[in-house]
Amino acid sequence: MDKPNFRKRHQGLIPLVGGISVYAGICFTFGIVDYYIPHASLYLACAGVLVFIGALDDRFDISVKIRATIQAAVGIVMMVFGKLYLSSLGYIFGSWEMVLGPFGYFLTLFAVWAAINAFNMVDGIDGLLGGLSCVSFAAIGMILWFDGANQPRNLVLCDDRRHPAIHHA
Template sequence: MSFAGIVLLVSMMSALSILLLTPVAERFGLVDAPNSHRKFHDGHIPLVGGVSIYVGLVFGISLFVTPNDSSVTYLLCSSLIVALGVADDAGDLSPKFRLLAQSVIAVLMCAGSGMYIHQLGNIFGFGVVDLGVAGYVLTVLAVIGAINAFNMIDGIDGLLGVSSLVTFLSIGLLFYLNSDIDNMKLALIMSVALVPYLMANLGLPPVKFRKVFMGDTGSMLIGFTVVWLLIQGTQPDSKGSVSFSPSTALWLIAFPLMDMARVIINRVLDKCSPFAADRTHLHHILQAVGDSKQVVLLKICTLSAFLAIVGLGMELWHWSEVIIFLTFMVGFFIYAAKVRRLLLQSVKS
């Protein structure tokens, strides 16, 4: 089947699931209700976006991805992630339980696929960093980190969807250029499955969906899939080759990663829980200084695309892993400093 077939069939299944699941979610109360603290939208919005992406994903993998231990493990773990997300959307699970469940799923991923972060490449310039057994611990932390990084940016319409679309398309391009077709197909399937959700969430033509949110189901599924693909792309295969360096992987998720790291560091320095909800993410700050939600979406998505393009450029121009990593760290400090200035400006205003 051609790539056009993947685009057509996966998008149709994802769109159909939105239409069918929306009334079901409303009937059983799987909706996001506004409150006076952090949720200021109008009305009760069905939380079916994540499930619709999952439906398109399962359909796409079943038809277009070669079945093996890796794909079966991914489907099993992503199904568990979706179940956890639906339970959280329905009943607000505690942060500790979510972290425990995400950790268990990460361990299952390692056990089922034999895949984990066992080397970081020549990231410091002194040779390949081999992690050994510590790689399993880093893998669990990476899964938790990616899931929560994408969850944290889901604050305004379209932001999580467009930012993750940038990431999946970037990863898919690198897999395609390195002839890793199965992983490229997975990145493409996720990209296509996101499109109907974005149409519904943003009210885009040509189909007029009822407005829906992604919910924790979607952000968890996206975060897990991103880290799965990044591990597949950065860890040597049976021939010892990789599709892209671990340093480049940081750039492909640069915006959610930088924003999460900045927020958590600030919370810890302020002696608050790193999981405490607040309004210090970039999208909150930009709104506080007077930007509309549409302008915030445009600014952040442009930034996300710019950072991914920088990473792609350095990878394709064969920059050394050390330079790519150091450039990322410089970029993070510049980002943190710029956002801090905006935060101080928002407080004064």
């Protein structure tokens, strides 16, 4: 049970099962799908580390330096082993493509860290994490659908090999 403290402003004791429940649902979904999902094991491993650290943090209040270091390590593992990083922002400023070069690794690391912490901030508000996740991933899915990435495997994890903003080796 989660108790209020200087970081947590909720009232009363709150059960700490949100992140674990979401992760269990994702693992179950990955287990029943019958088509190839790129980087599924990498995704589950990285997410598992984050869930484990989140559970430890809920229990023992881990310092922000340790949590940020582990989140950065997860982002680096994703970039190194999955070769998943932002190589381009596409044609965001008009007719020329904004290629990021080596800066793409730093931007990806920041984006991963920001996404982890943005979702973590709303995790304590009942049901809000699930709703925000659905809206965010539905929006990404619609963008990819209109971009031509309308195969089922692309919609599951918003993975698109042809999208200019995501580099896959």
